[in-house]
Amino acid sequence: TISKHALVLVGKVSRMFPSMDANNRTLAANSDFGHTPLHITGASILKHFVEVNGGPKEWDLFIHSWSPELETALTEAFTQTGVRLVFKQFEDNSAYEELYRPTLSLEFPEKTYYENWRRISVSTSLAKSAMAVLQEVDLRRDGLMYERVVFTRPDILLIEDIDFTSPVYQPRPDLVHVDGFRSCEGDYYFIMSSIEAVQQMSRLTLDTMRSDWSLDNGLINAHKFIKMSFVKHCFSFQHDWVHPEIGVAVYRALCWHPLMWKRKKSFFEDYYQMSLKEWDRMFAMCKATPQAEAEWRASSCPTLQRHARQGDKEAGDAMLELQCSEQDLEGMDRLEYVYDSEYGLDYHLQFSNCEAPAQT
Numbered sequence: 245t246i247s248k249h250a251l252v253l254v255g256k257v258s259r260m261f262p263s264m265d266a267n268n269r270t271l272a273a274n275s276d277f278g279h280t281p282l283h284i285t286g287a288s289i290l291k292h293f294v295e296v297n298g299g300p301k302e303w304d305l306f307i308h309s310w311s312p313e314l315e316t317a318l319t320e321a322f323t324q325t326g327v328r329l330v331f332k333q334f335e336d337n338s339a340y341e342e343l344y345r346p347t348l349s350l351e352f353p354e355k356t357y358y359e360n361w362r363r364i365s366v367s368t369s370l371a372k373s374a375m376a377v378l379q380e381v382d383l384r385r386d387g388l389m390y391e392r393v394v395f396t397r398p399d400i401l402l403i404e405d406i407d408f409t410s411p412v413y414q415p416r417p418d419l420v421h422v423d424g425f426r427s428c429e430g431d432y433y434f435i436m437s438s439i440e441a442v443q444q445m446s447r448l449t450l451d452t453m454r455s456d457w458s459l460d461n462g463l464i465n466a467h468k469f470i471k472m473s474f475v476k477h478c479f480s481f482q483h484d485w486v487h488p489e490i491g492v493a494v495y496r497a498l499c500w501h502p503l504m505w506k507r508k509k510s511f512f513e514d515y516y517q518m519s520l521k522e523w524d525r526m527f528a529m530c531k532a533t534p535q536a537e538a539e540w541r542a543s544s545c546p547t548l549q550r551h552a553r554q555g556d557k558e559a560g561d562a563m564l565e566l567q568c569s570e571q572d573l574e575g576m577d578r579l580e581y582v583y584d585s586e587y588g589l590d591y592h593l594q595f596s597n598c599e600a601p602a603q604t
Contacts (some may be wrong), residue, residue, distance in 0.1 A: 245301065246385060246388065247301070247302055247303055247304040247328065247390070248297075248298060248302045248303070248390065248391045248392070249297060249298070249302055249303050249304070249390055249391055249392045249393070249394065249408075250303070250304045250305075250306060250377055250380075250390045250392070250393045250394065251289070251293060251294065251303055251304070251305050251306070251322070251327065251394050251396070252306040252307075252308075252373045252374070252376075252377060252393060252394060252395045252396070253305070253306070253307045253308070253309065253318070253322065253373075253396065253397065253398040254308050254309070254366070254369040254370050254373050254395060254396070254397060255308075255309070255310060255365070255366050255369045255370075255397045255398075256309070256310035256311050256337065256365070256369075257279050257280055257282065257309065257311040257314050257318065257398060257399050258272075258279070258280055258399050258494060258495075258496045259272045259273075259275050259277070259278065259279050259280075259496070260275060260277035260278060260279065260280060260495075260496050260525075260526075260529055261274075261275035261277060261496070261529070262275075262277070262499075262529050262530075262532035277525060277528070277529050278525075279311075279314060280398075280399040280495045280496055281495070281518075281522050282314065282317050282318050282321040282322075282398060282399070283317075283320075283321045283324075283517050284401065284495065284512070284516045284517055284518050284522060285321070285398060285399050285400060285401055285495050285516075286318075286321030286322045286324065286398065287321075287324075287515070287516045287517045288400075288401050288402045288403065288515075288516050289322070289396065289398070289400070289402055290322065290324070290325050290327070291402075291515065291516070292402045292403070292404060292405050292406055293394060293396075293402070293406050294325065294327060295325070296405045296406065296407050296408075297392070297406070297407065297408045299325075300325045300326035300327045300328075301326070303327045303328070304327070304328050304329075304330045304380070304390070305322055305323065305327045305328060305329045305330065305331075306330060306331045306332070306373055306376050306377055306380075307319065307322070307329070307331065307332040307333070307334075307373075307398075308331075308332075308333050308335075308369050308372045308373035308376065309332075309333070309334045309335070309369070309398070310334075310335060310336070310337040310365065310369060311334065312334040312335060312336055314334075315332075315334045318398055319332060321398070322398065330380055330384075331373075331376040331377075331380065333372065333376070337365050337368070337369075340365065340368055341361055341365070344361070344364055344453070347453060348360060348361060348364070356463045356464075359463060359464070359466075360463065360464045363452055363464040363466065363469055364449065364452050364453060364464075367448040367449045367451075367452040367469070367470070368449045370395060370445055370448050370470075371445065371446050371447065371448045371449045373395065374395070374442050374443070374445035374446035374448075375446045377390070377393055377442050378439070378442055378443065378446060381439065381442075389438065389439045391408075391415070391437060392408055392413075392415070392435055392436070392437055393435070393436045393437075393441075393442055394406075394433055394434070394435050394436075395433065395434040395436075395445065396432065396433040396434070397432070397494075399494060399495050399496065400432050400433075400492055400493065400494055400495065401492065401493055401494075401495045401498065401504065401516070402432075402486075402491070402492045403491055403492070403504065403515075404485075404486045404491035404492070406433075406435070406484070406486070412482075412484050412485060413435060413484070415437030415438075416437065416438075416480075417437070417438035417440055417441070418438070418440070418441075418478060418479050418480055419437070419441075419479070419480050419481075419482055420434055420435065420436055420441055420474055420479055420480070420481050420482070421434070421435035421436075421481075421482050421483075421484060422434055422435070422471075422481055422482070422483055422484070423483065423484060423486045423487075423488055423491075423492055424483045424484055424485055424486050424487045424488060424491075425467065425483065425488045428471060428481035428482060428483045429467040429468055429471050429481075430467075430483055430488060431466070431467060431470060432486075432488065432492045432494075433492075434470070441474075441479060444473070444474055444477050444479060447473075448470065448473055451469075451472075451473035451476070452464065452469055452473070489501035489504065490504065498526060498530075499526070499529060499530035509523050
């Protein structure tokens with residue numbers, strides 16, 4: 245049988261370490277908390293993408309990963325329900341970093357080198373996996389394109405269904421669907437329905453390496469560079485109703501997104517195979533990061549509060565994710581949460597007006 249959809253996993257599996265600074269290479273390398281538990285994130289992606297849209301028999305799996313040490317764990321996590329694996333490639337991206345280093349050093353300031361390398365590393369994995377999809381379509385499917393191709397990273401936790409029958413995901417050749425991050429700049433997943441869109445993804449590395457596309461004093465903007473590449477080639481982006489840090493988040497960063505934890509341990513245990521050991525490991529890491537969390541809260545609350553006063557509903561939603569003081573909130577609903585050894589992050593919150601994002 246010929247599968248309808250393709251699930252494409254890309255990039256490096258993040259290590260768990262007690263800092264919000266994703267660019268802290270030293271802290272990540274020396275962390276005692278290990279890698280993201282892929283059986284948990286795999287269960288969530290399979291549940292909310294694959295099971296909702298026809299089940300395993302309707303899906304092919306493609307993997308391009310910069311984590312060769314996790315080949316067995318990643319492959320097993322995403323084939324556990326019977327999805328057909330048609331391509332996998334596990335590489336060490338250090339060779340590519342050395343290849344691109346001369347260009348990076350010339351085109352971008354030294355202070356932004358590692359952040360820019362991370363963007364290029366991501367774009368290279370996306371491009372290589374897209375080429376694998378194109379080869380599959382051409383050689384084994386006689387040119388028959390998949391109805392949907394989903395590019396995502398394997399270390400996210402998704403807790404909301406992505407139902408392709410919903411009008412939100414109405415296919416269009418020139419359209420890419422993403423999560424609900426502001427201005428359609430989400431990057432948790434990219435949903436495509438045309439061979440032209442997959443072809444554009446295969447060219448992403450070349451666009452990312454262009455220094456004139458960099459923003460903010462030589463820094464390739466994490467949430468814009470992929471969208472910019474597609475828009476320049478006449479594609480449009482549309483966001484869905486899955487709010488980042490509420491319905492989807494990088495597993496490593498769950499400590500800073502308490503709304504992801506409102507269902508508590510039993511929910512994650514029942515649906516995503518989270519053991520008590522994994523629950524305890526997450527909270528051990530959370531408790532090791534109070535300073536980083538406080539700094540982030542202090543810098544974010546005033547900005548969100550200003551936008552919320554201007555009627556920005558996304559900013560209002562984001563306010564709920566922060567433990568902001570009453571002064572910061574200035575009369576808005578207050579969110580408090582505490583670490584609890586049995587239940588984890590506990591809540592006392594009142595939702596403000598919350599509207600679904602308009603389709604763009």
